[in-house]
Amino acid sequence: MRTVDHKFRWRRHARNVALIVAALVFLDPQGASAVEPGVPDPPSGLLTDRGRGDVAEADRDFATKVRLAxxxxxxxxxxxxxxxxxxxxxxxxxxxAEQHGVLDKLVRDAAKKLDIALPAKPNADQQGWLDEMEAAEGEEFDQIYIDRLRAAHGKIFPxxxxxxxxxxNDTIRKLAQRTNQFVMTHMTLLESSNIVDFGALPTAPAPNAAAPGPAGTAQLASANASTPAIGGTPVLALLMVALASAAVTVFVVRYTTGNSRRPSYRRRSRYS
Incomplete structure (x- = not known):
């Protein structure tokens, strides 16, 4: 019975330690993984692309915007x-440029499947930006190139x-998924130049307090906003880390102490 009880307690403690480790990873997700910008590789197998579902005017406009980009x-x-x-x-x-070549093929394939007419040349604003870049040289060109593209990506992101x-429509849904990953990558690349004029970018609109949302969203946002923090880390997170550390310490002490106190039994020969 002692051996069975010991195994049960060991499994229980192992499970508790696994839960503690999972909590620590949750509290520090940056330590678990890091992603560098590169050619986006979306999880294509998780979304269907069969051209099924109604195609709204907003969907057609979106495909046009992706093509124009x-x-x-x-x-x-x-x-x-x-x-x-x-x-x-x-x-x-x-x-x-290379990644937009890939994205351009994706949107053309989607448009062909859904019978969406796409433009063949940039619009007037975009042609104006290209003319502006053509007339610039050196650092002036660099600033225009980075700022114009960063502003454009910020507009299409929402x-x-x-x-x-x-x-x-599932084809548009998958196109939006892929486009989102390209745009996030491009914004990161542009910002890595360290010359983006963030002050020139449009500011976010004021929050609309009357806008409907999922039940509990407003309360959660309010709670998060009012949660005290130490050095930028919420007190609740620090408390959870402290409790997790204490639990691990207690487990180690109890297990090692239990092993040291457990009597050893010598197997007795049946002939003794």
Whole structure:
């Protein structure tokens, strides 16, 4: 019975330690993984792409926006490789141009499947940005290139979220998923230049207190906003880490003490 009880207690303690480790990983997700910007590789197998579901006007407009982005950002990236004197800007231009080539094929394939007409040349604003870059040289070109592309990506970012969350068509849903990952990568690449003029970017609109949301969202946001913190870390998180550490300490002490106190039994020979 003693051996069975010991095994049961050991399994229980092992389970508790596993839960503690999982909690620590949850509290420090940055330590668990780190992702560097690169060619996006979305989890394609998790979403269907059969052209099923109603295609709204917003879906068609989204596909048009994705196509337009490639029509000017690809030549802009090619200019960055030719006109910039900064190796970092050249690299950013190359990466974004190549990735937009991939994204452009994705949107053309989706448009063909859904019978959506796409533009063949940039719009007037985009052509104006390309002309502006063509006339600039050196550091002036670098600043224009980085700022124009960063502002454009910031504008399409919310549109992607709206379509991803609301579309009824599975092909558009998958296109939005992929576009989102490309755009996030491009914003990261552009910001890695360290010359983005963030002060020139539009500010976020004021929160709408009357906007409907899931039950409990407002209360959760309020609780998070009022949670005290120490050095930027919420007190609750620090308390959980302290409790987890204490639990591990107690387990180690009890287990080692139990082993040292457990009597040893010598197996007696049946002939003694």
């Amino acid at each position: 490639g029509l000017w950002e690809i030549p802009a990236g090619e200019m960055a490789q030719e006109k910039s004197n900064d190796p970092r800007i050249k690299s950013i231009g190359k990466d974004i 549109a992607i979220a709206t379509i991803r969350a609301s579309t009824r």
